[in-house]
Amino acid sequence: MTFLLALAAATLPVPAGEQPVDPYVVDNANAGAVPVRGDxxxxxxxxxxxxxxxxxSLVLLNTSDPRISDIFKGQDLVRLRRTLKEQFCYILGGxxxxxGRSMKDAHKDMGLQTADLAALIENLQKAMRDEGVPFGAQNRLLAKLAPMKRDAIER
Ligand code: HEM
Incomplete structure (x- = not known):
């Protein structure tokens, strides 16, 4: 069954402007968190x-942040923006x-460190602040992302 699903994912068309990725099973569980209730x-x-x-704004901040910009060089930022928007929308009850792929698969072999995550979270906080998202709401998203550390980060 998993094989069949993987095959189905493999035959999905590659969205315009994106690079193909190795086949994987498409599943909301890949988002790494369950959605909040209500809207x-x-x-x-x-x-x-x-x-x-x-x-x-987050992707722009990351790619121009000397602490972590190298990590994003040569990556498919069109796909990253699309899947990140989907992930946040799914989790926020949209x-x-x-x-997209699971957090483990998406970040495997990247050797990400705790400091890289801290920089990315700082950039996300700035992006949310600039959008005028209330502080409590910002923290609810951050709380959903926090447990993903164990899948995305090596140490
Ligand atoms: C909780 C923290 C994180 C979340 C929720 C997250 C989310 C995502 C998502 C949704 C994708 C796309 C998956 C796909 O293409 O199927 C992705 C890929 C990526 N992430 Fe993260 N990420 C996190 C941490 C980080 C950190 C700390 C960095 C580096 C500073 C990072 C760098 C990247 C890069 C470069 C890719 C593209 C990988 C590729 O295309 O092969 N991520 N991330």
Whole structure:
């Protein structure tokens, strides 16, 4: 069954502007967290438009941050923006499906360290602040992301 699902994923068309990736099983469980209930948090993030701006800004901050920019060199940023928007939308109760890879698969062999995560979280906090997301709502997203550390980070 898993094999069949993997095969199905392998035959999905590659979205415009993105590079193909090795086949994997598409599953919302890959998002690494369950969605919040209700749509209050989604509203606090200003819905699709707000999350779109936050992710675009986060990717820009990361690629111009001397602490972590090298990690993003040569990566498929079109795919990264799309899947990150899906992941945040799914978790924040926006009703999207997450079609990306698991956090373990997406970051394997990257050798990410705790300091890299700290830099990325700082950049995410700036992006959320610039969007005017209330502090409590920011922290609810961060709390959902925190347990993913064990899958994305090596030490
Ligand atoms: C909780 C923390 C994190 C979350 C939620 C997250 C989320 C994601 C998502 C959704 C993807 C795309 C998956 C896919 O292509 O199928 C991804 C890929 C990626 N992430 Fe993260 N990430 C986290 C931590 C980090 C950190 C700390 C860094 C580096 C500073 C990083 C760098 C990257 C890079 C370079 C890719 C592209 C990998 C590739 O295309 O092969 N991530 N991440």
């Amino acid at each position: 209050a948090l989604w509203q606090a993030f200003h819905g699709q438009a707000g999350v779109g701006r936050i992710v675009d 009703g999207c499906d997450y079609t």
